[in-house]
Amino acid sequence: MKKKYFRQQEDAPAPLRCRVDRVVRFEEVDALAIVWHGRYPSYFEDGRVLLGEKYGLGYMDFYRHGVIAPIKQMHVDYRLPLSFGEPFTIEAILHWADATRLNHEFILRNEAGEVTTTGYSVQLLMDQEQNVLLLPPPFYNDFRQRWLAGELV
Amino acid sequence: MKKKYFRQQEDAPAPLRCRVDRVVRFEEVDALAIVWHGRYPSYFEDGRVLLGEKYGLGYMDFYRHGVIAPIKQMHVDYRLPLSFGEPFTIEAILHWADATRLNHEFILRNEAGEVTTTGYSVQLLMDQEQNVLLLPPPFYNDFRQRWLAGELV
Amino acid sequence: MKKKYFRQQEDAPAPLRCRVDRVVRFEEVDALAIVWHGRYPSYFEDGRVLLGEKYGLGYMDFYRHGVIAPIKQMHVDYRLPLSFGEPFTIEAILHWADATRLNHEFILRNEAGEVTTTGYSVQLLMDQEQNVLLLPPPFYNDFRQRWLAGELV
């Protein structure tokens, strides 16, 4: 009964995924010795950055093409706490979107495999003057073509 | 055309509000010299803490009564960036809820009065063993009675 | 018996000072409910930024003149802890230096006036290519002339 953050058309290509392994750091926990709620965007970013590196969609890739991809929306659902020293995984999932936007979902799990936290972020592609790109840049189109063609895993 | 984060019954008492004045700190901006998206939960917390102090709903108030109020959901909508040194305001708004939960809305505005960021958080009241409180504790009931009676401003 | 961080010549002009009033934020404390040691550089910066604004030595002032002032050394002595919600003050003190460098001292005090933390930072002036400026830029010379002349308070 996991909540669905993004509605998907039936013929959309399968989402792209990657996983980061992490341990809760001392500075990340609060007075209750659990991770402070405001650190999770940082965990999400770790997943998004790794996925970006894997598929050529990182901060620097965009930068090289004169594009920025600011986050327009972020959401976190907190289910179970994480404690100092606890190992956990961050799964980042990029869902297909027909529009020029990046829809990431995030799933954190503890060592027992329980889902502790879920969430999502939405990014738009913009030029350096913060105008939304209506026509996606060539490198991004190439990426989408390869995704559609099933060449990305 | 502001998005409504919480649906409200017509006879609910008016929400409680407070405002924090802030300036963007150097360590809060990223390589583009705008506030990194992951810092906004911290801005929201500044508003929530001030509202909590004003109405006796702070971390320490809950703690004194053996109650914790963990954040179960957080959402941010990013509209305009904030830059280093830029003054801005954080408005925190507590909406009435029939259930034992705290529904906060947040509105950030720049010096020109433009809304730069909005969002919300949802908290449940729990005992120290992380069991949801179905019956709200007396101090919290008193607070709600005064709110209903129009005694809070 | 306060430790002296910077040796001073007898004829140096009196140091410049300013004070920031702060309260410990929830996200700044650790599992022991005291401020995590790594947050103090952030407190020091609050003091340094305010002093910079007061005397035209802020990040943006340097930037406008094509100068950067990277921190080359930082030191913290921890004497007493600070707890969540505790009010404290940050005193920033700029000491005179014959060389082209900024020597700041920091003194934090709790509500009882006890010194909780002290420290210092050292900055060099550089051009945008990170070459140390041997000849200080005109705006910085003006600042020093006014300081020597006793015009700054």
Next chain:
Amino acid sequence: MKKKYFRQQEDAPAPLRCRVDRVVRFEEVDALAIVWHGRYPSYFEDGRVLLGEKYGLGYMDFYRHGVIAPIKQMHVDYRLPLSFGEPFTIEAILHWADATRLNHEFILRNEAGEVTTTGYSVQLLMDQEQNVLLLPPPFYNDFRQRWLAGELV
């Protein structure tokens, strides 16, 4: 011509060392796209925590024995900047001390092997009421005996 942070007696056992491999994260850089000076205590902690785990001197080890080891002094020397995405290493070095204190040195190096940052931290052992322990606890004595006997590598 590396600066010596801790003077060492000739017959002291060799220091204990470990190394963490890291990459600069986006949220760690400032408006100049280099790591903000105030993040380095966090890098140092990564090294100290790993060394602590390796030799049974971690936060939780101390906690289990009713001991805390607050940081009393921290120092950073900044030599070269680190940029977003740049890989670097954190070497943590625990130096022998006759007194009941933990003297850690830290050396950060970039991919070219250049030293970018050095520093140190000093910790005292205390009981839960923040009284300095003059007689070290048994688990800590055992650790020191094994170190002296050359059993630790």
